[in-house]
Amino acid sequence: MTSGITKYLFAGFGGQGVLFIGKVMAQAAMLAKRQVTWIPAYGPEMRGGTANCSVIISNKRIGSPTVGKPDIALVMNEASYQKFIASVVPGGTLYVNSSIVPDLQGRDDIKIVRVPVNDIAHEIGEAKVANIVMLGVIQALTPTLEDEILIKALVELAGKKPELADLNSRAFKAGIEYAQKHF
Amino acid sequence: MKTIFAKTSGLTERPFHYCPGCTHGIIHRLIGELLEEMNLIEKAIGVAPVGCAGFCENYFSCDMIGAAHGRAVAVATGAKRARPDRFVFTYQGDGDGASIGLAETVSAAARGEKISSIFVNNAIYGMTGGQMAPTSLVGQRTSTSPYGRDAVTMGFPLDLPKILTQVEGAVYVASVSVESPQAIKEAKKALRKAFQIQLDGLGYSFVSILSTCPTNWGVDPVEALDWLTTKMKPHFALGELKTPALEGGSNP
Amino acid sequence: MAMLMKGNEAIAEAAIQAGCRLFYGYPITPSTEIPEYMSKKMKSSGGTYLQAESEVAAINMVYGAGAVGERVMTGTSSPGFSLMQEGLSYLFAAEIPCVIVDVMRSGPGLGGLGPTQADYFQLTKGGGHGDYHSIVLAPASVQEMVDLTKEAFDIADYYRNLVIVAVDGILGQMMEPVEFPPYQGRKLSPKTWAASGAEGRPKNNVISYYLTPDLGESENLRWGQKISLMKESEQRFSEYLMDDAEFAFVAFGTSARITETAVDMLREEGLKVGLFRPVSLWPFPEKGLSARLPQIKGWMSVELSSGQMVEDVKLIVNGQAPVGLCKRQGGMTPEPEEVVDAFKKQMLGRGQG
Known part of the structure; x- marks a missing residue:
């Protein structure tokens, strides 16, 4: 997070919406007139059931668009935890979906934030929005952009489905509230 | 003075390069006549192959595109999709259409491309000097089957029109020959129908024409006609093999 | 207004906006979003999309x-691009303008799907037979993919030559904010040579052969003049912190982006380094690179291949300074730190750390 550049990695099973929250982040960064890149893992990695994308948000022109060492990483499943925990930059933050990722060996030089986002999503009434809940948690603890910009991006990406925009906004706020209460 | 015969305006003034007794010239004339009679000269885009007919763009009076070996039907597809208002035909030999370009032929037929293919089968590779073709007969001696085509090691001749009858998008498939005036008349009838089917937008039309190659068969022109009749014709399905259902045609 | 778009989709949209009316292709990762986008958008744009049975048929x-x-x-990716090489040779000889996109993936063979630049030789030296050249443009951002794709159609028509837009899988898959500003095209002559139906004019033949060696030579010499003209007029490059640079990297596409970060890191250490980025791979921007020869004490090519472009760099540097190489292969990309380390080791004679 030095010199106005933040590197994100979002990883999980296909279907957990990790590419989507990367897109929300990228869309919001664009709306905030920041420089941004979004790269998905593609090809055989996708077939294996895990998906991930990386996002860079910067105040100045982005050179390398690849993210080898994320400042902020999110792992929605155990396989992603194993694969990516070592890559987080020292001093960075790893967000873990504790609903399904057991308490595994961690690292002392990074912050590990465990949130049962599946359970929180379940309480909201829609299991699919666990990813958006986590986005809210990330926003509460390690914000790069304004809350309003992220909500605007969520609404824009919901397209012509106001009920989806509403659901996503609720999930996002639930994530923020959870983080404020527990961390 | 009354003109009783004139060369068709569907052909240019360029003299053919074909060998004596080769029937490409007859087939060219039939196509040239139809381009003229059906008022297609200014509307047609022909696609020339690689093979003996590889210079045919010099002979037809319409716009022509020279394709790579086997790719004429893909080129014609590209042209027709770009200009659906044009009449697009391919002129190909047996190597071009049934060997190196087999995938292109069958795939264009499956898509029902609104183009017409004229497939000239003389059971040998003429341009390169008499090598075995996909349509060479079992036992036929060529420069690459010097002991005769052996079915066990070299396989059997491919009857492309027969295959195409099984492809839904191929709406008209005919197999004709040009060894006699009667046969030539039948061939022209089939070509006219094929062209009309394209103009009516019905789908892919394909006319196979059994042809001679006295030079590479090693016979004189008259013997070549006899060889075509007695040796080739029994090996290939003949006639209108598939016609559009709306015409009350059959699909054997 | 800016919008977020994947590189592949941006190329497709730019092509439609440039008046591309026909798209023929065969799906292959990582370029599949191009045919997908075309299949969705061509129809409403008054054009035609057709899925070919193979890349051979498509070209x-x-x-x-x-x-x-x-x-x-x-649009295709490396193995499909290999299948198109015959077609490229014919397209050149018949002087048919067209635009081809190669979103490179790693090889040889079926290889992998990861990003690579290992088609460089095939792109710039010709993978088909005969003396021919394609103009090859190598954008390094999604915006540049839009701008160069639009221009590619004009360049193709202007010279009656094939133009290839070459990117790697990362650029094809990456999203960045992108804009589609109005494009001022080149002045182009009507295509009186086209075989579009001889209505009210003499017939046209569009062919690629000659019957006699003397005609063959005169045709090749004529094409050679065109190649020289393209080589003279179409060199493109971009520079980053080159004005006071004592050492320079040469890199294109994604490796140029990575190198840009490495340049920033080295500059922070007080080292005067810069980046020379070829935007046209063919013609290689030898005029631009030559102009920097007097000031540069060492060059380093950064490539996602075994080191292909470095041969062109060496040809131009011609022994006047050392030329190093930093590379990753098989779908891997270097971290900027690796580029920094390779630079220190090869150019400054210092080991890592």
Whole structure:
């Protein structure tokens, strides 16, 4: 997070919406007139059931668009935890979906934030929005952009489905509230 | 003075390069006549192959595109999709259409491309000097089957029109020959129908024409006609093999 | 207004906006979003999308549509690009304008799907037979993919030559904010040569052969003049912190982006380094690179291949300074730190750390 550049990695099973929250982040960064890149893992990695994308948000022109060492990483499943925990930059933050990722060996030089986002999503009434809940948690603890910009991006990406925009906004706020209460 | 015969305006003034007794010239004339009679000269885009007919763009009076070996039907597809208002035909030999370009032929037929293919089968590779073709007969001696085509090691001749009858998008498939005036008349009838089917937008039309190659068969022109009749014709399905259902045609 | 778009989709949209009316292609990762986008958008744009049975057929469909004078494109990835090489040779000889996109993936063989630049030789030296050249443009951002794709159609028509837009899988898959500003095109002559139906004019033949060696030579010499003209007029490059640079990297596409970060890191250490980025891979921007020769004490090519472009760099540097190489292969990309380390080791004679 030095010199106005933040590197994100979002990883999980296909279907957990990790590419989507990367897109929300990228869309919001664009709306905030920041420089941004979004790269998905593609090809055989996708077939294996895990998906991930990386996002860079910067105040100045982005050179390398690849993210080898994320400042902020999110792992929605155990396989992603194993694969990516070592890559987080020292001093960075790893967000873990504790609903399904057991308490595994961690690292002392990074912050590990465990949130049962599946359970929180379940309480909201829609299991699919666990990813958006986590986005809210990330926003509460390690914000790069304004809350309003992220909500605007969520609404824009919901397209012509106001009920989806509403659901996503609720999930996002639930994530923020959870983080404020527990961390 | 009354003109009783004139060369068709569907052909240019360029003299053919074909060998004596080769029937490409007859087939060219039939196509040239139809381009003229059906008022297609200014509307047609022909696609020339690689093979003996590889210079045919010099002979037809319409716009022509020279394709790579086997790719004429893909080129014609590209042209027709770009200009659906044009009449697009391919002129190909047996190597071009049934060997190196087999995938292109069958795939264009499956898509029902609104183009017409004229497939000239003389059971040998003429341009390169008499090598075995996909349509060479079992036992036929060529420069690459010097002991005769052996079915066990070299396989059997491919009857492309027969295959195409099984492809839904191929709406008209005919197999004709040009060894006699009667046969030539039948061939022209089939070509006219094929062209009309394209103009009516019905789908892919394909006319196979059994042809001679006295030079590479090693016979004189008259013997070549006899060889075509007695040796080739029994090996290939003949006639209108598939016609559009709306015409009350059959699909054997 | 800016919008977020994947590189592949941005290329497809730019092509439609540039008047591309026909797209023929065969799906292959990581370029599949191009045919997908075309299949969705071509119809409403008054054009035609057709899925070919193979890349061999696709490039020949391109040949057919280009021969009748329409703007046409195909998009593929390395193994599919290999299958198109025959077609490229014919397209050049028949002087049919068209645009081809190669979103490179790693090889040889079926290889992998990861990003690479290992098609450089095939792109710039010709993978088909005969003396021919394609103009090869190598954007390094999604915005540049838009701008260069639009221009590619004009360049193709202007020279009656094939133009290839070459990127790696990362650029094809990456999203960045992008804009589609109005494009001022080149002045182009009507395509009187096209085989579009001889209505009210003498017939046209669009062909690629000659019957006699003397005609063959005169045709090749004529094409050679065109190649020289393109080589003279179409060199493109971009520079980053080159003005006071004592050492320079040479890199294109994604490796140029990575190198840009490495340059920043080295500058922070007080080292005067810069980046020379070829935007046209063919013609290689030798004029631009030559102009920097007097000031540069060492060059380093950064490539996602075994080191292909470095041969062109060495040809131009011609022994006047050392030329190093930093590379990753098989779908891997270097971290900027690796580029920094390779630079220190090879150019400053210092080991890592």
